Amino acid sequence: HDVEQYFLRFFCFYYILLGGIRYAGRFSRDDGSHKLIWSLYEFGLLLMLEGLGGPKGGEAQWSLYLLAAGGLFGLIAVGFSIRAAFWIPRARKFGGASAAIHLACSWLLLAAGISGEGVREAEWTVLLLCVAGDISKSVAAVSGYVDWDVPICIEYVLSRFNGLVMEVLGVAVIVPNAIYPGSYQYSKLVFAGDVVA
Numbered sequence: 001h002d003v004e005q006y007f008l009r010f011f012c013f014y015y016i017l018l019g020g021i022r023y024a025g026r027f028s029r030d031d032g033s034h035k036l037i038w039s040l041y042e043f044g045l046l047l048m049l050e051g052l053g054g055p056k057g058g059e060a061q062w063s064l065y066l067l068a069a070g071g072l073f074g075l076i077a078v079g080f081s082i083r084a085a086f087w088i089p090r091a092r093k094f095g096g097a098s099a100a101i102h103l104a105c106s107w108l109l110l111a112a113g114i115s116g117e118g119v120r121e122a123e124w125t126v127l128l129l130c131v132a133g134d135i136s137k138s139v140a141a142v143s144g145y146v147d148w149d150v151p152i153c154i155e156y157v158l159s160r161f162n163g164l165v166m167e168v169l170g171v172a173v174i175v176p177n178a179i180y181p182g183s184y185q186y187s188k189l190v191f192a193g194d195v196v197a
Helices: 003-024 032-051 064-087 089-115 119-142 154-179 187-196
Strands: none
Touching (some): 003 032, 003 119
8 A cells, every 4th residue: 555645645635624724713704705615615525536546646647636636726826815805804814825735735736746757756746745834824813913913713614624524525435436336245235324324
């Protein structure tokens, strides 16, 4: 098993989920634009999951996994961070820094997905960019820079994270079973499990 690939994929999913949760926990979640963007975000997560089963574990040229991950980082940058920075003056520095990091990640993953080359290097660079961005934004926030401190609603973050985890787990179980229903010894039990889930 490829431990490095698992490690990189885990943190790619983690930072994409974290980007969505950070946005949803800070800014209005009741408007129509947010609901549309959030639906695209969830669909992108589904495509990433589906892409993991592609050639070379999602590292081949035109990989659905890499293209979906790059698209999601772009969606987080434009739909979440830039949108919030445009409308909320206090969020401009925080949103601008997040958007810059996510746009760079988007470009790296899309370039690797289109060319099929340098995938691991791109994934390591994405991980390092995300970690460095987290550290720098955290240091700025705790150092007393008020314009970097955008308060978060903890209760909403926990409820959204729990709901999203259940959606992702449900999709991870239901979609493969729906696509390959006859590949299990007890396919009727798999179907019943999907219905119950």
